[in-house]
Amino acid sequence: MSVLVYTENWDGKFKKLSFELVSYASAVAKMLNTSVTALSIGNVGDDELKKLGNYGAQKILSAHNDQLAVLDNQAYTSVIAEIAGKENASVVIISNNNTGKALAPRLSVRLKAGVGSGVSKLPLSTDPFTVYKRAYSGNAFAHVVIKSGIKILTLAQNSFDLLETPNNAVLEKAEVKVDASFIKTKVKDVNKQTGKILLTDADIVVSGGRGMKSPDNWGPLVELADALGAATACSRPVSDEGWRTHEEHTGQTGKIIAPNLYIAVGISGATQHLAGVSSSKYIVAINTDKDAPIFEAAQYGIVGDAMKILPQLVMALKEIKK
Amino acid sequence: MKILVCISNVPDTTTKIKIAEGNASIDTAGIQWVINPWDELSLTRALELRDDQSTGIKSVTVAHVGPAISEPTIRKALAIGADDAIRVNAESADAYFVAEQLAEAIKKEQFDIIMCGIESSDYNGSVVGGMVAEFLGIPSVSAASAINFEGGVPVITRDIDGGKEIINVPVPFVAIVQxxxxxxxxxxxxxxxMMARTKPIKTLEPVAIEPLTQIVSFEKPAPRSACKFVDAANPGQLIDLLRNEAKVI
Structure with a gap:
């Protein structure tokens, strides 16, 4: 028996998300009294792979094959399912990011394994195997029993702290056969954001709503984000109006994020918006309307004009850095 | 070509969710049921593609797994413009159960593109679309944010972490849209x-399949502590609180 964790890489590097996953897998393995195997697919150097051992992976398998350069959901599912079988995995852990959402359901059918999706804490019990997950877009949490022999868990981003352990990992190459004719996904073009902090990765997010009044008013908000090393986001009306790009829309139908700090500026806090940000550890609200529902979700608030407040926050931060 | 759009019905997204006595379910009294927001967007795109003659798409069918009581949701999809509908007559037991029912219904007909919303706003599982594709053994494209046609061939944009990829996959495939x-x-x-009243809804009986998961209880999110207000005349105090009290910056 083992816990298998799939650790995605980005251009050969792991992110904090990958280490969160291994830390989580390691804590689950402890509950089950078993060990963790981490699986990496793609071209990742040995030094980078070994980092997974710092968070509790005892075995690190690297599957590298030219056919796997593109994420083809069927091919990746086959590789992970094959390794899960060889490792006799009873739990398979994947991120609840875009890749995880693409692979976990296919793997579920392939392995006949129930999925606990978007889990944000350790299983509540292992017999019956019960997980805790978000439901009704954050308006409730569900206790879900997974009845199948193999279980798949997809972990919500930024929901589990890194746990460093002494590294005693063994690195192995996983031999996987993938026939070129099997790959159905053909990538015509790639369009990557560069140099920006990704919204889903960010520890701090500064977000603007309709209360910002005009797309021309975003300067001070971006300055605050830069001063904090934060990503920028926006509410749905702002992206619908085309003031900011759709990639920044956080909320029920946009991105669902859980940063350590979410600063909502000129956002009233409709249920649909809160559905995307309610898992943030701290919420700060800046709004002219003292009765705005966002203040019910926030731990810190300022009632006032963002155009005056934002520059003063930037100044206060600069003072500290001196 | 034919498109199938899978739809789920969910409480209206402004609903205040209450948990029923015994915590095993939510209190459905007074809930307004709507088409899941992502499924509604997915249906909209399917209809746009059908209405564009150059795509060669002839029809849009909607499929739903649910008891007769959910028919108003299907009628709504037909009123928006779907040509016909399939309803699998079963209470949803879990995502695996629903996906298998959909896959069995799909096998009875020929569809080229099957569209599923990336998530339902009730169970937030994000798994049904991918499961349907695996049950059918066909490609899936997840996090699709655009579907267009170029020279009669579907071209899909999918979101990856930190960017987008423009890809081709052969039909039939499942597009999991966002x-x-x-x-x-x-x-x-x-x-x-008016027209929706006479559009056909085909009812299928479910196949026997054991769900793999079961929700045993619900709980409300832990209440947040009351908001601490900082005077607008002294915003710098907020930075101090975030540094020294919350310790997040």
Whole structure:
């Protein structure tokens, strides 16, 4: 028996998300009294792979094959399912990011394994195997029993702290056969954001709503984000109006994020918006309307004009850095 | 070509969710049921593609797994513009159960593109679309934010962490769609509502399959502590609180 964790890489590097996953897998393995195997697919150097051992992976398998350069959901599912079988995995852990959402359901059918999706804490019990997950877009949490022999868990981003352990990992190459004719996904073009902090990765997010009044008013908000090393986001009306790009829309139908700090500026806090940000550890609200529902979700608030407040926050931060 | 759009019905997204006695379910009294927001966007895009003659798409069918009581949701999809519908007559037991029912219904007909919303706003599972594709053994494209046709061939944009990929996969495939796929959900016009009354809904009986998961209870999110207000005349105090009290910056 083992816990298998799939650790995605980005251009050969792991992110904090990958280490969160291994830390989580390691804590689950402890509950089950078993060990963790981490699986990496793609071209990742040995030094980078070994980092997974710092968070509790005892075995690190690297599957590298030219056919796997593109994420083809069927091919990746086959590789992970094959390794899960060889490792006799009873739990398979994947991120609840875009890749995880693409692979976990296919793997579920392939392995006949129930999925606990978007889990944000350790299983509540292992017999019956019960997980805790978000439901009704954050308006409730569900206790879900997974009845199948193999279980798949997809972990919500930024929901589990890194746990460093002494590294005693063994690195192995996983031999996987993938026939070129099997790959159905053909990538015509790639369009990557560069140099920006990704919204889903960010520890701090500064977000603007309709209360910002005009797309021309975003300067001070971006300055605050830069001063904090934060990503920028926006509410749905702002992206619908085309003031900011759709990639920044956080909320029920946009991105669902859980940063350590979410600063909502000129956002009233409709249920649909809160559905995307309610898992943030701290919420700060800046709004002219003292009765705005966002203040019910926030731990810190300022009632006032963002155009005056934002520059003063930037100044206060600069003072500290001196 | 034919498109199938899978739809789920969910409580209206402004609903205050209450948990029923015994915590095993939510209190459905007074809940307004709507088409899941992502499914509604997915249906809108399917109809746009059908209405564009150059795509060669002839029809849009909607499929739903649910008891007769959920028919108003299906009628709404027909009123918006779907040509016909399939309802699998079963209470949803879990995502695996629903996906298998959908896959069995799909096998009975020939569809080229099957569209599923990336998530339902009730169970937030994000798994049904991918499961349907695996049950059918066909490709899936997840986090699709655009579907267009170039020279009669579907071209899909999928979101990856930190960017987008423009890809081709052969039909039939499952597109698991998200925000961006359509601008605004299409709204039913009076004529559409009248026409929907006579559009066919085919009812299928479910296949026997054991669900793999079961929700045993619900709980409300832990209440947040009251908001601490900082005087607008001294915003710098906020930075101090975030540094020294919350310790997040």
């Amino acid at each position: 925000k961006g796929i359509a601008k605004e959900p299409r709204i039913a016009a009076m004529r559409g509502i």
